[in-house]
Amino acid sequence: MGVMARAATTSDAFNAIAEPQRRDILMLLRAGERPVTDLAQELGMSQPGASKHLRVLREVGLVRVREVGKQRLYGLDADGLRPVREWVGGFERFWNESFDRLDTYVQDLKQARQED
Amino acid sequence: MGVMARAATTSDAFNAIAEPQRRDILMLLRAGERPVTDLAQELGMSQPGASKHLRVLREVGLVRVREVGKQRLYGLDADGLRPVREWVGGFERFWNESFDRLDTYVQDLKQARQED
DNA sequence: CCATCATATTCCCATATCGGCATGTGACAA
DNA sequence: TTGTCACATGCCGATATGGGAATATGATGG
Structure with a gap:
Protein backbone atom coordinates (compact mmCIF):
# COMPACT_ATOMS: atom_id res chain seq x y z
CA MET A 1 0.00 0.00 0.00
CA GLY A 2 1.53 3.32 -1.07
CA VAL A 3 1.84 6.37 1.11
CA MET A 4 -1.14 8.64 0.68
CA ALA A 5 0.56 12.00 0.67
CA ARG A 6 -2.19 13.88 -1.01
CA ALA A 7 -5.94 13.70 -0.90
CA ALA A 8 -7.52 11.53 -3.56
CA THR A 9 -7.56 13.36 -6.86
CA THR A 10 -10.52 15.59 -6.99
CA SER A 11 -11.70 14.92 -10.47
CA ASP A 12 -15.05 16.57 -10.23
CA ALA A 13 -16.75 19.59 -11.72
CA PHE A 14 -15.31 21.90 -9.05
CA ASN A 15 -11.83 20.88 -10.01
CA ALA A 16 -12.53 21.09 -13.71
CA ILE A 17 -13.74 24.68 -13.59
CA ALA A 18 -10.87 25.77 -11.40
CA GLU A 19 -8.86 26.17 -14.60
CA PRO A 20 -9.49 29.47 -16.38
CA VAL A 56 -10.86 16.58 -18.29
CA LEU A 57 -14.14 18.28 -19.09
CA ARG A 58 -15.43 15.11 -20.67
CA GLU A 59 -14.43 12.94 -17.74
CA VAL A 60 -16.42 15.04 -15.31
CA GLY A 61 -19.40 15.24 -17.62
CA LEU A 62 -19.21 18.87 -18.61
CA VAL A 63 -18.91 18.27 -22.34
CA ARG A 64 -20.04 15.61 -24.79
CA VAL A 65 -18.37 14.46 -28.00
CA ARG A 66 -20.01 13.70 -31.27
CA GLU A 67 -17.97 12.24 -34.09
CA VAL A 68 -18.63 13.72 -37.49
CA GLY A 69 -16.28 12.51 -40.19
CA LYS A 70 -12.74 13.28 -39.22
CA GLN A 71 -13.87 15.79 -36.68
CA ARG A 72 -15.02 15.45 -33.11
CA LEU A 73 -17.55 18.05 -32.17
CA TYR A 74 -17.54 19.00 -28.52
CA GLY A 75 -20.73 20.26 -27.01
CA LEU A 76 -21.71 21.66 -23.67
CA ASP A 77 -23.34 19.43 -21.07
CA ALA A 78 -24.45 22.01 -18.59
CA ASP A 79 -26.01 19.39 -16.38
CA GLY A 80 -22.52 18.63 -15.18
CA LEU A 81 -22.55 22.01 -13.46
CA ARG A 82 -25.40 20.96 -11.24
CA PRO A 83 -23.22 20.08 -8.21
CA VAL A 84 -21.52 23.46 -8.35
CA ARG A 85 -24.76 25.26 -8.83
CA GLU A 86 -26.32 23.50 -5.90
CA TRP A 87 -23.36 23.98 -3.62
CA VAL A 88 -23.16 27.68 -4.30
CA GLY A 89 -26.90 27.89 -3.89
CA GLY A 90 -26.45 26.75 -0.33
CA PHE A 91 -25.01 30.18 0.43
CA GLU A 92 -27.82 32.17 -1.05
CA ARG A 93 -29.06 33.57 2.20
CA PHE A 94 -25.63 34.75 3.30
CA TRP A 95 -25.26 36.38 0.00
CA ASN A 96 -28.32 38.48 0.71
CA GLU A 97 -27.25 39.14 4.28
CA SER A 98 -24.06 40.72 3.06
CA PHE A 99 -26.19 43.21 1.19
CA ASP A 100 -28.12 43.84 4.36
CA ARG A 101 -24.90 44.48 6.19
CA LEU A 102 -23.78 46.88 3.51
CA ASP A 103 -27.13 48.59 3.70
CA THR A 104 -26.87 48.89 7.44
CA TYR A 105 -23.44 50.35 7.05
CA VAL A 106 -24.70 52.95 4.62
CA GLN A 107 -27.54 53.84 6.94
CA ASP A 108 -25.07 54.32 9.75
CA LEU A 109 -23.00 56.62 7.59
CA LYS A 110 -26.02 58.76 6.78
CA GLN A 111 -26.95 59.01 10.42
CA ALA A 112 -23.41 59.94 11.39
CA ARG A 113 -23.45 62.72 8.79
CA GLN A 114 -26.71 64.11 10.09
CA GLU A 115 -25.29 64.26 13.57
CA ASP A 116 -22.52 66.64 12.48
CA MET B 1 13.68 34.71 -15.68
CA GLY B 2 12.51 31.17 -15.14
CA VAL B 3 10.68 29.04 -17.64
CA MET B 4 6.94 29.45 -17.29
CA ALA B 5 5.89 25.82 -17.32
CA ARG B 6 2.50 26.33 -15.79
CA ALA B 7 -0.12 29.00 -16.02
CA ALA B 8 0.02 31.69 -13.37
CA THR B 9 -1.30 30.38 -10.09
CA THR B 10 -5.01 30.59 -10.03
CA SER B 11 -5.56 31.92 -6.58
CA ASP B 12 -9.16 32.80 -6.91
CA ALA B 13 -12.44 31.62 -5.50
CA PHE B 14 -12.76 28.90 -8.14
CA ASN B 15 -9.48 27.43 -7.08
CA ALA B 16 -10.25 27.76 -3.40
CA ILE B 17 -13.49 25.82 -3.59
CA ALA B 18 -11.95 23.10 -5.72
CA GLU B 19 -10.76 21.54 -2.47
CA PRO B 20 -13.41 19.43 -0.74
CA VAL B 56 -6.20 30.16 1.27
CA LEU B 57 -9.81 31.01 1.95
CA ARG B 58 -8.78 34.28 3.54
CA GLU B 59 -6.54 35.24 0.66
CA VAL B 60 -9.35 34.91 -1.85
CA GLY B 61 -11.81 36.71 0.40
CA LEU B 62 -14.04 33.84 1.36
CA VAL B 63 -13.52 34.15 5.10
CA ARG B 64 -12.72 36.91 7.55
CA VAL B 65 -10.78 36.74 10.81
CA ARG B 66 -11.61 38.41 14.06
CA GLU B 67 -9.20 38.24 16.95
CA VAL B 68 -10.71 37.58 20.31
CA GLY B 69 -8.23 36.98 23.09
CA LYS B 70 -6.01 34.10 22.19
CA GLN B 71 -8.44 32.90 19.60
CA ARG B 72 -9.01 33.85 16.00
CA LEU B 73 -12.60 33.51 14.96
CA TYR B 74 -13.10 32.76 11.31
CA GLY B 75 -16.30 33.85 9.70
CA LEU B 76 -17.87 33.38 6.31
CA ASP B 77 -17.59 36.10 3.69
CA ALA B 78 -20.07 34.81 1.16
CA ASP B 79 -19.50 37.80 -1.06
CA GLY B 80 -16.33 36.09 -2.19
CA LEU B 81 -18.47 33.53 -3.92
CA ARG B 82 -19.92 36.13 -6.21
CA PRO B 83 -17.61 35.38 -9.17
CA VAL B 84 -18.48 31.70 -9.02
CA ARG B 85 -22.14 32.42 -8.65
CA GLU B 86 -22.12 34.73 -11.61
CA TRP B 87 -20.10 32.44 -13.81
CA VAL B 88 -22.35 29.48 -13.16
CA GLY B 89 -25.34 31.74 -13.66
CA GLY B 90 -24.17 32.29 -17.21
CA PHE B 91 -25.23 28.73 -17.96
CA GLU B 92 -28.71 29.01 -16.58
CA ARG B 93 -30.46 28.73 -19.89
CA PHE B 94 -28.55 25.63 -20.93
CA TRP B 95 -29.40 24.12 -17.67
CA ASN B 96 -33.04 24.34 -18.56
CA GLU B 97 -32.43 23.26 -22.12
CA SER B 98 -30.88 20.06 -20.94
CA PHE B 99 -34.19 19.21 -19.35
CA ASP B 100 -35.88 19.96 -22.64
CA ARG B 101 -33.49 17.68 -24.42
CA LEU B 102 -34.14 14.92 -21.93
CA ASP B 103 -37.83 15.41 -22.42
CA THR B 104 -37.46 15.20 -26.17
CA TYR B 105 -35.45 12.06 -25.77
CA VAL B 106 -38.14 10.47 -23.65
CA GLN B 107 -40.78 11.43 -26.18
CA ASP B 108 -38.72 9.81 -28.90
CA LEU B 109 -38.48 6.65 -26.90
CA LYS B 110 -42.24 6.52 -26.45
CA GLN B 111 -42.78 7.04 -30.14
CA ALA B 112 -40.26 4.34 -31.04
CA ARG B 113 -42.05 1.90 -28.76
CA GLN B 114 -45.38 2.62 -30.36
CA GLU B 115 -43.91 1.89 -33.77
CA ASP B 116 -42.99 -1.66 -32.78
C1' DC C 1 -2.57 1.00 -49.98
C1' DC C 2 -0.84 5.80 -49.22
C1' DA C 3 -1.17 10.55 -48.01
C1' DT C 4 -3.44 13.77 -45.26
C1' DC C 5 -6.29 16.01 -42.01
C1' DA C 6 -8.14 16.10 -37.17
C1' DT C 7 -7.46 14.68 -32.84
C1' DA C 8 -5.53 12.00 -28.91
C1' DT C 9 -1.72 10.40 -26.31
C1' DT C 10 2.90 10.18 -24.41
C1' DC C 11 7.07 12.00 -22.48
C1' DC C 12 9.37 15.45 -20.07
C1' DC C 13 10.03 19.50 -17.34
C1' DA C 14 8.84 22.90 -14.01
C1' DT C 15 5.96 23.98 -10.61
C1' DA C 16 1.92 23.82 -7.52
C1' DT C 17 -0.29 21.46 -3.84
C1' DC C 18 -1.50 18.63 0.18
C1' DG C 19 -0.39 16.27 4.41
C1' DG C 20 2.50 15.39 8.41
C1' DC C 21 5.62 17.06 11.59
C1' DA C 22 8.25 20.31 14.06
C1' DT C 23 8.74 24.81 15.36
C1' DG C 24 7.78 29.83 15.73
C1' DT C 25 4.75 33.49 17.68
C1' DG C 26 1.55 36.15 20.21
C1' DA C 27 -1.72 36.61 24.05
C1' DC C 28 -2.90 35.62 28.59
C1' DA C 29 -2.38 33.76 33.37
C1' DA C 30 0.20 32.74 37.47
C1' DT D 1 9.21 36.10 33.70
C1' DT D 2 7.72 31.60 32.70
C1' DG D 3 4.34 28.45 31.21
C1' DT D 4 0.55 27.45 28.44
C1' DC D 5 -2.96 27.87 25.08
C1' DA D 6 -4.29 28.89 20.22
C1' DC D 7 -2.67 29.46 16.09
C1' DA D 8 0.62 30.27 12.07
C1' DT D 9 4.55 29.03 9.50
C1' DG D 10 8.38 26.35 7.60
C1' DC D 11 10.18 22.26 5.79
C1' DC D 12 9.83 17.90 3.54
C1' DG D 13 8.12 14.06 0.81
C1' DA D 14 4.83 12.37 -2.52
C1' DT D 15 2.03 13.53 -6.05
C1' DA D 16 -0.86 16.20 -9.25
C1' DT D 17 -0.90 19.39 -13.00
C1' DG D 18 -0.15 22.28 -17.12
C1' DG D 19 2.56 23.34 -21.21
C1' DG D 20 5.59 22.10 -25.08
C1' DA D 21 7.12 18.94 -28.45
C1' DA D 22 6.91 14.74 -30.72
C1' DT D 23 4.31 10.95 -31.97
C1' DA D 24 0.38 7.74 -32.35
C1' DT D 25 -4.33 6.87 -33.93
C1' DG D 26 -8.33 7.13 -36.81
C1' DA D 27 -11.08 8.47 -40.58
C1' DT D 28 -11.24 10.05 -45.33
C1' DG D 29 -9.84 10.79 -50.10
C1' DG D 30 -7.27 9.34 -54.04
Missing part, protein backbone atom coordinates in the same frame (compact mmCIF):
# COMPACT_ATOMS: atom_id res chain seq x y z
CA GLN A 21 -8.91 27.96 -19.80
CA ARG A 22 -11.44 25.25 -19.15
CA ARG A 23 -13.94 27.86 -18.10
CA ASP A 24 -13.20 29.66 -21.34
CA ILE A 25 -13.87 26.51 -23.31
CA LEU A 26 -17.20 26.01 -21.60
CA MET A 27 -18.22 29.58 -22.23
CA LEU A 28 -17.34 29.28 -25.87
CA LEU A 29 -19.38 26.13 -26.16
CA ARG A 30 -22.46 28.02 -25.08
CA ALA A 31 -22.56 29.23 -28.66
CA GLY A 32 -22.76 25.68 -29.97
CA GLU A 33 -20.71 22.63 -30.79
CA ARG A 34 -17.17 23.08 -31.97
CA PRO A 35 -14.33 20.93 -33.27
CA VAL A 36 -11.12 20.85 -31.27
CA THR A 37 -8.99 22.87 -33.65
CA ASP A 38 -11.57 25.62 -33.70
CA LEU A 39 -11.52 25.87 -29.94
CA ALA A 40 -7.75 25.83 -29.80
CA GLN A 41 -7.44 28.61 -32.33
CA GLU A 42 -10.19 30.74 -30.87
CA LEU A 43 -8.71 30.53 -27.39
CA GLY A 44 -5.10 30.80 -28.43
CA MET A 45 -4.00 27.46 -27.14
CA SER A 46 -2.25 24.53 -28.77
CA GLN A 47 -4.24 21.64 -30.19
CA PRO A 48 -2.85 19.15 -27.65
CA GLY A 49 -3.60 21.66 -24.94
CA ALA A 50 -7.20 21.93 -26.01
CA SER A 51 -7.51 18.16 -26.27
CA LYS A 52 -6.22 17.68 -22.76
CA HIS A 53 -8.57 20.20 -21.26
CA LEU A 54 -11.44 18.70 -23.19
CA ARG A 55 -10.57 15.30 -21.85
CA GLN B 21 -12.08 20.25 2.71
CA ARG B 22 -12.25 23.94 2.03
CA ARG B 23 -15.82 23.55 0.89
CA ASP B 24 -16.51 21.74 4.12
CA ILE B 25 -15.04 24.59 6.10
CA LEU B 26 -17.20 27.12 4.31
CA MET B 27 -20.31 25.05 4.87
CA LEU B 28 -19.56 24.76 8.54
CA LEU B 29 -19.06 28.49 8.81
CA ARG B 30 -22.61 29.04 7.62
CA ALA B 31 -23.56 28.22 11.20
CA GLY B 32 -21.45 31.07 12.51
CA GLU B 33 -17.92 32.07 13.43
CA ARG B 34 -15.55 29.44 14.72
CA PRO B 35 -12.04 29.24 16.12
CA VAL B 36 -9.47 27.20 14.22
CA THR B 37 -9.25 24.30 16.62
CA ASP B 38 -13.00 23.87 16.59
CA LEU B 39 -13.02 23.62 12.82
CA ALA B 40 -10.12 21.22 12.76
CA GLN B 41 -11.72 18.92 15.26
CA GLU B 42 -15.17 19.05 13.73
CA LEU B 43 -13.81 18.23 10.30
CA GLY B 44 -11.27 15.70 11.42
CA MET B 45 -8.22 17.52 10.18
CA SER B 46 -5.04 18.64 11.90
CA GLN B 47 -4.75 22.14 13.29
CA PRO B 48 -2.01 23.13 10.84
CA GLY B 49 -4.10 21.67 8.06
CA ALA B 50 -7.07 23.79 9.03
CA SER B 51 -4.89 26.88 9.33
CA LYS B 52 -3.48 26.40 5.86
CA HIS B 53 -6.86 25.96 4.27
CA LEU B 54 -8.15 28.97 6.14
CA ARG B 55 -5.25 30.98 4.83
Whole structure:
Protein backbone atom coordinates (compact mmCIF):
# COMPACT_ATOMS: atom_id res chain seq x y z
CA MET A 1 0.00 0.00 0.00
CA GLY A 2 1.53 3.32 -1.07
CA VAL A 3 1.84 6.37 1.11
CA MET A 4 -1.14 8.64 0.68
CA ALA A 5 0.56 12.00 0.67
CA ARG A 6 -2.19 13.88 -1.01
CA ALA A 7 -5.94 13.70 -0.90
CA ALA A 8 -7.52 11.53 -3.56
CA THR A 9 -7.56 13.36 -6.86
CA THR A 10 -10.52 15.59 -6.99
CA SER A 11 -11.70 14.92 -10.47
CA ASP A 12 -15.05 16.57 -10.23
CA ALA A 13 -16.75 19.59 -11.72
CA PHE A 14 -15.31 21.90 -9.05
CA ASN A 15 -11.83 20.88 -10.01
CA ALA A 16 -12.53 21.09 -13.71
CA ILE A 17 -13.74 24.68 -13.59
CA ALA A 18 -10.87 25.77 -11.40
CA GLU A 19 -8.86 26.17 -14.60
CA PRO A 20 -9.49 29.47 -16.38
CA GLN A 21 -8.91 27.96 -19.80
CA ARG A 22 -11.44 25.25 -19.15
CA ARG A 23 -13.94 27.86 -18.10
CA ASP A 24 -13.20 29.66 -21.34
CA ILE A 25 -13.87 26.51 -23.31
CA LEU A 26 -17.20 26.01 -21.60
CA MET A 27 -18.22 29.58 -22.23
CA LEU A 28 -17.34 29.28 -25.87
CA LEU A 29 -19.38 26.13 -26.16
CA ARG A 30 -22.46 28.02 -25.08
CA ALA A 31 -22.56 29.23 -28.66
CA GLY A 32 -22.76 25.68 -29.97
CA GLU A 33 -20.71 22.63 -30.79
CA ARG A 34 -17.17 23.08 -31.97
CA PRO A 35 -14.33 20.93 -33.27
CA VAL A 36 -11.12 20.85 -31.27
CA THR A 37 -8.99 22.87 -33.65
CA ASP A 38 -11.57 25.62 -33.70
CA LEU A 39 -11.52 25.87 -29.94
CA ALA A 40 -7.75 25.83 -29.80
CA GLN A 41 -7.44 28.61 -32.33
CA GLU A 42 -10.19 30.74 -30.87
CA LEU A 43 -8.71 30.53 -27.39
CA GLY A 44 -5.10 30.80 -28.43
CA MET A 45 -4.00 27.46 -27.14
CA SER A 46 -2.25 24.53 -28.77
CA GLN A 47 -4.24 21.64 -30.19
CA PRO A 48 -2.85 19.15 -27.65
CA GLY A 49 -3.60 21.66 -24.94
CA ALA A 50 -7.20 21.93 -26.01
CA SER A 51 -7.51 18.16 -26.27
CA LYS A 52 -6.22 17.68 -22.76
CA HIS A 53 -8.57 20.20 -21.26
CA LEU A 54 -11.44 18.70 -23.19
CA ARG A 55 -10.57 15.30 -21.85
CA VAL A 56 -10.86 16.58 -18.29
CA LEU A 57 -14.14 18.28 -19.09
CA ARG A 58 -15.43 15.11 -20.67
CA GLU A 59 -14.43 12.94 -17.74
CA VAL A 60 -16.42 15.04 -15.31
CA GLY A 61 -19.40 15.24 -17.62
CA LEU A 62 -19.21 18.87 -18.61
CA VAL A 63 -18.91 18.27 -22.34
CA ARG A 64 -20.04 15.61 -24.79
CA VAL A 65 -18.37 14.46 -28.00
CA ARG A 66 -20.01 13.70 -31.27
CA GLU A 67 -17.97 12.24 -34.09
CA VAL A 68 -18.63 13.72 -37.49
CA GLY A 69 -16.28 12.51 -40.19
CA LYS A 70 -12.74 13.28 -39.22
CA GLN A 71 -13.87 15.79 -36.68
CA ARG A 72 -15.02 15.45 -33.11
CA LEU A 73 -17.55 18.05 -32.17
CA TYR A 74 -17.54 19.00 -28.52
CA GLY A 75 -20.73 20.26 -27.01
CA LEU A 76 -21.71 21.66 -23.67
CA ASP A 77 -23.34 19.43 -21.07
CA ALA A 78 -24.45 22.01 -18.59
CA ASP A 79 -26.01 19.39 -16.38
CA GLY A 80 -22.52 18.63 -15.18
CA LEU A 81 -22.55 22.01 -13.46
CA ARG A 82 -25.40 20.96 -11.24
CA PRO A 83 -23.22 20.08 -8.21
CA VAL A 84 -21.52 23.46 -8.35
CA ARG A 85 -24.76 25.26 -8.83
CA GLU A 86 -26.32 23.50 -5.90
CA TRP A 87 -23.36 23.98 -3.62
CA VAL A 88 -23.16 27.68 -4.30
CA GLY A 89 -26.90 27.89 -3.89
CA GLY A 90 -26.45 26.75 -0.33
CA PHE A 91 -25.01 30.18 0.43
CA GLU A 92 -27.82 32.17 -1.05
CA ARG A 93 -29.06 33.57 2.20
CA PHE A 94 -25.63 34.75 3.30
CA TRP A 95 -25.26 36.38 0.00
CA ASN A 96 -28.32 38.48 0.71
CA GLU A 97 -27.25 39.14 4.28
CA SER A 98 -24.06 40.72 3.06
CA PHE A 99 -26.19 43.21 1.19
CA ASP A 100 -28.12 43.84 4.36
CA ARG A 101 -24.90 44.48 6.19
CA LEU A 102 -23.78 46.88 3.51
CA ASP A 103 -27.13 48.59 3.70
CA THR A 104 -26.87 48.89 7.44
CA TYR A 105 -23.44 50.35 7.05
CA VAL A 106 -24.70 52.95 4.62
CA GLN A 107 -27.54 53.84 6.94
CA ASP A 108 -25.07 54.32 9.75
CA LEU A 109 -23.00 56.62 7.59
CA LYS A 110 -26.02 58.76 6.78
CA GLN A 111 -26.95 59.01 10.42
CA ALA A 112 -23.41 59.94 11.39
CA ARG A 113 -23.45 62.72 8.79
CA GLN A 114 -26.71 64.11 10.09
CA GLU A 115 -25.29 64.26 13.57
CA ASP A 116 -22.52 66.64 12.48
CA MET B 1 13.68 34.71 -15.68
CA GLY B 2 12.51 31.17 -15.14
CA VAL B 3 10.68 29.04 -17.64
CA MET B 4 6.94 29.45 -17.29
CA ALA B 5 5.89 25.82 -17.32
CA ARG B 6 2.50 26.33 -15.79
CA ALA B 7 -0.12 29.00 -16.02
CA ALA B 8 0.02 31.69 -13.37
CA THR B 9 -1.30 30.38 -10.09
CA THR B 10 -5.01 30.59 -10.03
CA SER B 11 -5.56 31.92 -6.58
CA ASP B 12 -9.16 32.80 -6.91
CA ALA B 13 -12.44 31.62 -5.50
CA PHE B 14 -12.76 28.90 -8.14
CA ASN B 15 -9.48 27.43 -7.08
CA ALA B 16 -10.25 27.76 -3.40
CA ILE B 17 -13.49 25.82 -3.59
CA ALA B 18 -11.95 23.10 -5.72
CA GLU B 19 -10.76 21.54 -2.47
CA PRO B 20 -13.41 19.43 -0.74
CA GLN B 21 -12.08 20.25 2.71
CA ARG B 22 -12.25 23.94 2.03
CA ARG B 23 -15.82 23.55 0.89
CA ASP B 24 -16.51 21.74 4.12
CA ILE B 25 -15.04 24.59 6.10
CA LEU B 26 -17.20 27.12 4.31
CA MET B 27 -20.31 25.05 4.87
CA LEU B 28 -19.56 24.76 8.54
CA LEU B 29 -19.06 28.49 8.81
CA ARG B 30 -22.61 29.04 7.62
CA ALA B 31 -23.56 28.22 11.20
CA GLY B 32 -21.45 31.07 12.51
CA GLU B 33 -17.92 32.07 13.43
CA ARG B 34 -15.55 29.44 14.72
CA PRO B 35 -12.04 29.24 16.12
CA VAL B 36 -9.47 27.20 14.22
CA THR B 37 -9.25 24.30 16.62
CA ASP B 38 -13.00 23.87 16.59
CA LEU B 39 -13.02 23.62 12.82
CA ALA B 40 -10.12 21.22 12.76
CA GLN B 41 -11.72 18.92 15.26
CA GLU B 42 -15.17 19.05 13.73
CA LEU B 43 -13.81 18.23 10.30
CA GLY B 44 -11.27 15.70 11.42
CA MET B 45 -8.22 17.52 10.18
CA SER B 46 -5.04 18.64 11.90
CA GLN B 47 -4.75 22.14 13.29
CA PRO B 48 -2.01 23.13 10.84
CA GLY B 49 -4.10 21.67 8.06
CA ALA B 50 -7.07 23.79 9.03
CA SER B 51 -4.89 26.88 9.33
CA LYS B 52 -3.48 26.40 5.86
CA HIS B 53 -6.86 25.96 4.27
CA LEU B 54 -8.15 28.97 6.14
CA ARG B 55 -5.25 30.98 4.83
CA VAL B 56 -6.20 30.16 1.27
CA LEU B 57 -9.81 31.01 1.95
CA ARG B 58 -8.78 34.28 3.54
CA GLU B 59 -6.54 35.24 0.66
CA VAL B 60 -9.35 34.91 -1.85
CA GLY B 61 -11.81 36.71 0.40
CA LEU B 62 -14.04 33.84 1.36
CA VAL B 63 -13.52 34.15 5.10
CA ARG B 64 -12.72 36.91 7.55
CA VAL B 65 -10.78 36.74 10.81
CA ARG B 66 -11.61 38.41 14.06
CA GLU B 67 -9.20 38.24 16.95
CA VAL B 68 -10.71 37.58 20.31
CA GLY B 69 -8.23 36.98 23.09
CA LYS B 70 -6.01 34.10 22.19
CA GLN B 71 -8.44 32.90 19.60
CA ARG B 72 -9.01 33.85 16.00
CA LEU B 73 -12.60 33.51 14.96
CA TYR B 74 -13.10 32.76 11.31
CA GLY B 75 -16.30 33.85 9.70
CA LEU B 76 -17.87 33.38 6.31
CA ASP B 77 -17.59 36.10 3.69
CA ALA B 78 -20.07 34.81 1.16
CA ASP B 79 -19.50 37.80 -1.06
CA GLY B 80 -16.33 36.09 -2.19
CA LEU B 81 -18.47 33.53 -3.92
CA ARG B 82 -19.92 36.13 -6.21
CA PRO B 83 -17.61 35.38 -9.17
CA VAL B 84 -18.48 31.70 -9.02
CA ARG B 85 -22.14 32.42 -8.65
CA GLU B 86 -22.12 34.73 -11.61
CA TRP B 87 -20.10 32.44 -13.81
CA VAL B 88 -22.35 29.48 -13.16
CA GLY B 89 -25.34 31.74 -13.66
CA GLY B 90 -24.17 32.29 -17.21
CA PHE B 91 -25.23 28.73 -17.96
CA GLU B 92 -28.71 29.01 -16.58
CA ARG B 93 -30.46 28.73 -19.89
CA PHE B 94 -28.55 25.63 -20.93
CA TRP B 95 -29.40 24.12 -17.67
CA ASN B 96 -33.04 24.34 -18.56
CA GLU B 97 -32.43 23.26 -22.12
CA SER B 98 -30.88 20.06 -20.94
CA PHE B 99 -34.19 19.21 -19.35
CA ASP B 100 -35.88 19.96 -22.64
CA ARG B 101 -33.49 17.68 -24.42
CA LEU B 102 -34.14 14.92 -21.93
CA ASP B 103 -37.83 15.41 -22.42
CA THR B 104 -37.46 15.20 -26.17
CA TYR B 105 -35.45 12.06 -25.77
CA VAL B 106 -38.14 10.47 -23.65
CA GLN B 107 -40.78 11.43 -26.18
CA ASP B 108 -38.72 9.81 -28.90
CA LEU B 109 -38.48 6.65 -26.90
CA LYS B 110 -42.24 6.52 -26.45
CA GLN B 111 -42.78 7.04 -30.14
CA ALA B 112 -40.26 4.34 -31.04
CA ARG B 113 -42.05 1.90 -28.76
CA GLN B 114 -45.38 2.62 -30.36
CA GLU B 115 -43.91 1.89 -33.77
CA ASP B 116 -42.99 -1.66 -32.78
C1' DC C 1 -2.57 1.00 -49.98
C1' DC C 2 -0.84 5.80 -49.22
C1' DA C 3 -1.17 10.55 -48.01
C1' DT C 4 -3.44 13.77 -45.26
C1' DC C 5 -6.29 16.01 -42.01
C1' DA C 6 -8.14 16.10 -37.17
C1' DT C 7 -7.46 14.68 -32.84
C1' DA C 8 -5.53 12.00 -28.91
C1' DT C 9 -1.72 10.40 -26.31
C1' DT C 10 2.90 10.18 -24.41
C1' DC C 11 7.07 12.00 -22.48
C1' DC C 12 9.37 15.45 -20.07
C1' DC C 13 10.03 19.50 -17.34
C1' DA C 14 8.84 22.90 -14.01
C1' DT C 15 5.96 23.98 -10.61
C1' DA C 16 1.92 23.82 -7.52
C1' DT C 17 -0.29 21.46 -3.84
C1' DC C 18 -1.50 18.63 0.18
C1' DG C 19 -0.39 16.27 4.41
C1' DG C 20 2.50 15.39 8.41
C1' DC C 21 5.62 17.06 11.59
C1' DA C 22 8.25 20.31 14.06
C1' DT C 23 8.74 24.81 15.36
C1' DG C 24 7.78 29.83 15.73
C1' DT C 25 4.75 33.49 17.68
C1' DG C 26 1.55 36.15 20.21
C1' DA C 27 -1.72 36.61 24.05
C1' DC C 28 -2.90 35.62 28.59
C1' DA C 29 -2.38 33.76 33.37
C1' DA C 30 0.20 32.74 37.47
C1' DT D 1 9.21 36.10 33.70
C1' DT D 2 7.72 31.60 32.70
C1' DG D 3 4.34 28.45 31.21
C1' DT D 4 0.55 27.45 28.44
C1' DC D 5 -2.96 27.87 25.08
C1' DA D 6 -4.29 28.89 20.22
C1' DC D 7 -2.67 29.46 16.09
C1' DA D 8 0.62 30.27 12.07
C1' DT D 9 4.55 29.03 9.50
C1' DG D 10 8.38 26.35 7.60
C1' DC D 11 10.18 22.26 5.79
C1' DC D 12 9.83 17.90 3.54
C1' DG D 13 8.12 14.06 0.81
C1' DA D 14 4.83 12.37 -2.52
C1' DT D 15 2.03 13.53 -6.05
C1' DA D 16 -0.86 16.20 -9.25
C1' DT D 17 -0.90 19.39 -13.00
C1' DG D 18 -0.15 22.28 -17.12
C1' DG D 19 2.56 23.34 -21.21
C1' DG D 20 5.59 22.10 -25.08
C1' DA D 21 7.12 18.94 -28.45
C1' DA D 22 6.91 14.74 -30.72
C1' DT D 23 4.31 10.95 -31.97
C1' DA D 24 0.38 7.74 -32.35
C1' DT D 25 -4.33 6.87 -33.93
C1' DG D 26 -8.33 7.13 -36.81
C1' DA D 27 -11.08 8.47 -40.58
C1' DT D 28 -11.24 10.05 -45.33
C1' DG D 29 -9.84 10.79 -50.10
C1' DG D 30 -7.27 9.34 -54.04
